[in-house]
Structure formats: structure tokens, C-alpha cells
Amino acid sequence: MSLEQDMSPIMQQFREIETCVECSSLRQIQVPEVFYYAQKAVLHPTAPLFDKETQSLKPRCISALKRIFILCDTNRDGALSDSELNDFQVKCFSAPLQPTEIAGVKKVVQEKMSDGVNENGLTLTGFLFLHELFIEKGCLETTWTALRKFGYDNDIKLRDDLPS
Numbered sequence: 614m615s616l617e618q619d620m621s622p623i624m625q626q627f628r629e630i631e632t633c634v635e636c637s638s639l640r641q642i643q644v645p646e647v648f649y650y651a652q653k654a655v656l657h658p659t660a661p662l663f664d665k666e667t668q669s670l671k672p673r674c675i676s677a678l679k680r681i682f683i684l685c686d687t688n689r690d691g692a693l694s695d696s697e698l699n700d701f702q703v704k705c706f707s708a709p710l711q712p713t714e715i716a717g718v719k720k721v722v723q724e725k726m727s728d729g730v731n732e733n734g735l736t737l738t739g740f741l742f743l744h745e746l747f748i749e750k751g752c753l754e755t756t757w758t759a760l761r762k763f764g765y766d767n768d769i770k771l772r773d774d775l776p777s
Contacts (some may be wrong), residue, residue, distance in 0.1 A: 691737070
């Protein structure tokens with residue numbers, strides 16, 4: 614039997630298992646991958662953010678992302694303009710987005726959901742969709758970085774040590 618056949622029933626029973634890696638320390642096969650996935654599971658866990666059964670963001674994650682969206686929507690027009698989206702990017706990742714990258718983000722969102730972008734920019738619906746897309750693609754560090762930069766802990770609760 615293949616590893617996939619062996620592990621499939623176990624992974625179905627224990628949904629919290631995210632990755633299975635066949636390795637051998639004796640033969641030095643895929644040992645770094647084991648450490649990579651173990652570190653990723655601890656630093657950027659899926660379970661607090663995403664419900665694998667329903668394939669959707671969890672309510673606490675949605676609430677946190679809504680708060681972040683509201684904080685970033687400085688002109689309060691219900692959408693993140695190119696400038697506001699860039700400010701979000703800089704705050705979270707210390708790197709600006711190029712105009713072509715912003716246009717690309719909005720295009721991806723608009724292709725998948727028409728109400729994700731309006732004349733003012735990226736809507737809350739689009740912002741949530743982007744994070745769902747990051748998570749589905751395995752880029753959980755993107756969402757976790759945003760959450761942590763805006764004061765959330767690993768349980769997606771606001772930390773007590775935030776300045777008032």
C-alpha cells in the first residue's frame with residue numbers, strides 16, 4: 614500500500630492533520646520537509662482560521678479581518694483604495710505594492726466575485742475572499758502576519774498588551 618492509502622483514513626478521522634510526509638532520518642530523505650511542516654503548523658495553524666469541512670473562514674477570523682478592514686479603510690467609504698491597500702501591505706509586510714500588483718489583486722478578486730471590488734477599491738467581501746484564497750493556497754502566513762500586526766494572538770483574540 615502507498616503512504617496515501619495508509620494515511621487517508623487517518624487523515625479523514627483526524628481532520629486537524631494537515632500534512633503527511635514520508636521520511637527517513639537513516640537515509641536522510643525529506644527530513645527538512647518534516648521540520649518545515651512542523652514549524653508551519655505551529656506558527657501558522659489552519660484550524661483557528663479556516664473550517665475545512667465547510668471550506669470557509671471561521672467566524673472569529675471573519676470578525677478579526679473585518680476589524681482590520683475597518684481600521685485600514687481610513688476614509689470610511691467601505692472599500693480599500695489603492696493607497697489604503699498599499700498602506701495595509703506596508704504595515705503588514707514592510708514592502709509596498711506596485712500599481713500593477715494592486716491592479717492584479719483587484720482583477721483576481723473581481724473575476725471570482727463581482728462585489729469584491731467597486732469604484733472605490735477592494736470591498737470587505739473582496740478582502741475576506743483574498744484571505745480565504747491565501748489560506749486555500751497554503752499561504753497562511755499572509756493572514757497570520759496581518760492578524761498579528763493588528764494585535765491578535767494565536768487564538769485570534771486581541772492581546773491585552775495593545776496600546777490604547
